[in-house]
Amino acid sequence: MPQSEPASASDPTPVIGVLALQGDVREHLAALAEAGATARPVRRPRELDEADGLVIPGGESTTMSKLAVAFGMLELLRARIRAGMPVYGSCAGMIMVAEKLLDGREDQETLGGIDMIVRRNAFGRQNESFEAAVEVAGVAGGPVEGVFIRAPWVESTGAGVEVLAVHDGHTVAVRQGPVLATSFHPELTGDHRVHALFVDMVRATL
Template identity: 80%
Template sequence: MAGEDVRIGVLALQGDVREHLAALAASGAAGVPVRRPEELAAVDGLVVPGGESTTMSKLAVLFGLMEPLRERVRSGLPVYGTCAGMILLAEKILDPRSGQETVGGIDMIVRRNAFGRQNESFEAAVDVRGVGGGPVEGVFIRAPWVESVGAEAEVLAEHGGHVVAVRQGNALATSFHPELTGDHRMHRLFAEMVRSVS
């Protein structure tokens, strides 16, 4: 299927929405913002961007998106979460804020802000299994890491002894922000995942 034939939504409640839309376009996929359940229903895949996971969770509930998100992810919608998006795709958060919910989709436990505060943000080369062409440049901003994964989840990358990229079926998640680097290989990988089920 041609790249423009798949519509990949970017959850547009808060966070790096424009950057993901640009990265998807550079990867040959049509990206569209998603704020309402009817927009979610019209996409072939979904990116859950970085941002503030508690705010995104509360806005998803407020906009009536949380249950539709859970239903579509459970039914096999390809989904890619970066940073806060990784937290939202976890089955469990080790240290959730009050009222924080997750969409789920990956059998993993994540720790919020595990790599430190905003002023401890950093970039690092990350070897990601299944992504050719050498290491991916990862931007870590108040990034989570994965404390543990279930039997169905595949670890794709580690940094500093911590899991930073995971895939389970049609769900992909990274602790880092590939949309901020100009390296679109993670988005191309996700676009191929979407094409393979569309």
């Protein structure tokens, strides 16, 4: 399976946080490290201040949004995203960076960052999880193996959003400026090319 390309010795090493309120934090930390970043968990405002970019992992999006409020992080995250901090959201993270949700809870908060409408749990329940090869624009070396677990999809996007991947007729990866999102979990496959793409996005801002 193709892996991420090693960074040149002259490339800056970005500090990338993984929002560690809930979800598959450890797997993202490992993938980011393999892709050439200094990876750290982020739970507190000080830890967010020290990060050049942020991954919002898969997990349970309603729980994640409630914990962001409880930890005093929600408005800080929104402010950093508005200020141009690179962010990558996978699965629940895609939901978190959406401007609008379908099938979300009435009290569910999002962070924004991508002008899109996302449908929660669009690909089905936990027992309908699956893996699929997905061609992702900007990721060389052939398809990425995507793990879809209660995965969302993108219902619609604004004019400034680039669609990077489609599966079964549904948009599953998008980018708007410094914000990247995928419906699937690349961190669970051992293929770090999506993370390498994000590390390069962060590196470009240093």
